[in-house]
Amino acid sequence: MPRVLISDKLSPTAVQIFKDRGVDVDYMPDLGKDKEKLAEIIGNYDGLAIRSNTKVTAKLIEKAGALKVIGRAGIGVDNVDIPAATAKGIIVMNTPFGNSITTAEHAIAMMFALARQIPEANASTHEGKWEKNRFMGVELTSKTLGIIGCGNIGSIVAERGIGLKMHVIAFDPFLSPERAVDLGVEKVELDELFRRSDFITLHTPMTEKTRNIIDISALLKMKKGVRIINCARGGLIVEADLKAALDSGHVAGAALDVFEIEPATSHLLFGHPNVVATPHLGASTTEAQENVALQVAEQMCDYLLKGAVTNALNMPSISADEAPRLTPFVKLAELLGSFAGQLTETGIKGIRLEYEGDVSRMNTRALTAAAITGVLRPVLQSVNMVSAPAVAKERGIAIEEVRRDSAANHEALIRLVVVTERQERGVAGTVFADGKPRIVEIKGIRMEAEFGPSMIYVTNEDKPGFIGRFAGLLGDAGINIATFNLGRHAQGADAICLVEVDGDVPAAVLDEVSALPMVRQAKHLAF
Incomplete structure (x- = not known):
């Protein structure tokens, strides 16, 4: 029987939901204020249900050896170290629409x-x-x-x-x-x-x-x-x-x-x-408190008892049967979305997902949700795979899926196209046998590149001297190049440079790159 700790005040009805569903629950509504006591006992629980008083830090997560899921009754997760939870394989859920x-x-x-x-x-x-x-x-x-x-x-x-x-x-x-x-x-x-x-x-x-x-x-x-x-x-x-x-x-x-x-x-x-x-009363009504408490209890029970994931901030909504085959493509879809989202600076009218080959026969709903999440997250950090489609709909962003049975050059390919008020921007990728997502096309230009934590994206004219001057600027700034990927439409035509670097890129360096006479755009991307 899974065990859940509730360390902040939740509705008694929510506590009863855990009990009725067969989950062993300990209700300690004041424990969240006692960091030391919480750290002493957190290792005994599979789930932690919280509101805002409990601070789930990296130090606390390190002691949570059995923890599988953190449920936040409410939308804000500022009090949860999501990267630390992700590194430990702990799902972080919230209730984005309850209040x-x-x-x-x-x-x-x-x-x-x-x-x-x-x-x-x-x-x-x-x-x-x-x-x-x-x-x-x-x-x-x-x-x-x-x-x-x-x-x-x-x-x-x-x-x-x-x-x-x-x-x-x-x-x-x-x-x-x-x-x-x-x-x-x-x-x-x-x-x-x-x-x-x-x-x-x-x-x-x-x-x-x-x-x-x-x-x-x-x-x-x-x-x-x-x-x-x-x-x-x-x-x-x-x-x-x-x-x-x-x-x-x-x-x-x-x-x-x-x-x-x-x-x-x-x-x-x-x-x-x-x-x-007022003292942060935005969600402080009887109805809202009840709604988010009931939602988080149901979501945590579904995960602990059935493996179902709902409203997760760091985990796609995928069934246990689908996970092994689908998960790499979910990651690819989100990375392609993030790539396009970080480059989009005007209002988005639509997002088109083109699935070719084997991936067209998978659960594309999860893939599309992951892609939309990637596009929106640079601006809306709390968006997740469950809320992303609804958020896009609220903003009038048209979502289109296109499926093709075969892909020209790959067994499976995902192409994501963002339609703005001024242009369309497309990026395509695939997953190779090693399970790693890769970019294989940007704006119709073929190239192959892995996603790195820190990258510089440059669009430029294909003219001699660009690579030397660009690499020289990075060297002068003490920025080390990890990988260097190039592609172009034709000799002397439009070209793209995608470079993985070690560490961050100061704005001043990007300004210098942008000032090069053959450069049209230079942007730092983080994944």
């Missing part, structure tokens, strides 16, 4: 509180004051609501905003024009959203592209009197810059449910008269 409505409603509530100064007026009235003339608010009707991130939660906020008779505009690289029309929102670029919005609400995950998305530069682009709401992730806003904008009066108010460092028992914005603050 969407609750979080969206909290953002709307914060917007109302900000517009009508409800917290300050409430405190004043409780003190026996009657300061009716002090609290002059603003209406929401006819105001422009700017939404940064129009995915599952953002689209619900958009729907509510439209119901309040607001004009809703949205910035989201993955939001297609067609999906924007369906939602009733106007898709705009980020600078235009800053310029036009009366209220700005954030609903984007924390990635390298979104970290500090609102800094002093962004704040100065906003109209005077803007009000900002963040119920997404701390770190999206540079808090010191926000305070300066509030102090100057450029920003009329801010409503924050999340902070860069939590728990935030003290903060430079606490006590500010134009700031509404």
Whole structure:
């Protein structure tokens, strides 16, 4: 009988699900706060069910000798070291859709509180004051609501905003024009959203592209009197810059449910008269807590008892019978997606998967989900194989599968084509007998390359001197070349260079490569 430890507070119904399904469960809701005690006993369990209080660090994972699955009741997995879990073969699951409505409603509530100064007026009235003339608010009707991130939660906020008779505009690289029309929102670029919005609400995950998305530069682009709401992730806003904008009066108010460092028992914005603050309550409703608890219990039981994988962040959804043959191609599909996703900088309209040869007769649904995950993950790090198709659908990204019984040059081939508003970009790969995924074609140019942890992708004109100058720049920067792969359409025509290097590539070096006269594009890729 598998054993599960619940180290944070979960619904009693969730605990009962484990028992009813035949799983031995220990419910210790305060254990997550005691790191040493948790480390002492974690080795006795096959599963660990948590919320946000338990920190699953690499050190804790090292002591979890029997652990097979970590289930996070909720979407955020910032408190789990996923690479360490993956290295130990531990599946990490979350429940990405259980608290969407609750979080969206909290953002709307914060917007109302900000517009009508409800917290300050409430405190004043409780003190026996009657300061009716002090609290002059603003209406929401006819105001422009700017939404940064129009995915599952953002689209619900958009729907509510439209119901309040607001004009809703949205910035989201993955939001297609067609999906924007369906939602009733106007898709705009980020600078235009800053310029036009009366209220700005954030609903984007924390990635390298979104970290500090609102800094002093962004704040100065906003109209005077803007009000900002963040119920997404701390770190999206540079808090010191926000305070300066509030102090100057450029920003009329801010409503924050999340902070860069939590728990935030003290903060430079606490006590500010134009700031509404709540302690990360976005998912804190009875309904949401119940939903995510029940979901994580069911998912963990299914895995421990049947081997079924659902909503995993580091493991594809593949049945036990399929796994040996399918897994290498799932990895290939995700890597091809990641390759294309890292090179895509404009809105995605569609993703086309072409399966040729033996792979066309496999479980292409899992392969397509893996490919979509790879494309989206550079921007949406929490996306997984289960949620990726739904996330793509929410953003109006058309997914197409094409199957062909035979492949021209390989027993099995996957070609992934990303369709953007400006172009199509294709990359193809296969799995050789050694089980390693390889790239065999980029933008119609044949070449063969393994995926490396750190790579430089260059498109260039096929002219003499390029290789020497390019390699010289890397050598001068102390960057060691591991592999060097070339391909071209024809002599003197378009060419591609894909180089694996040891370690990271500084932005300054990429700028030097891009400045070479025969280079059209240079990008660092990480796998």
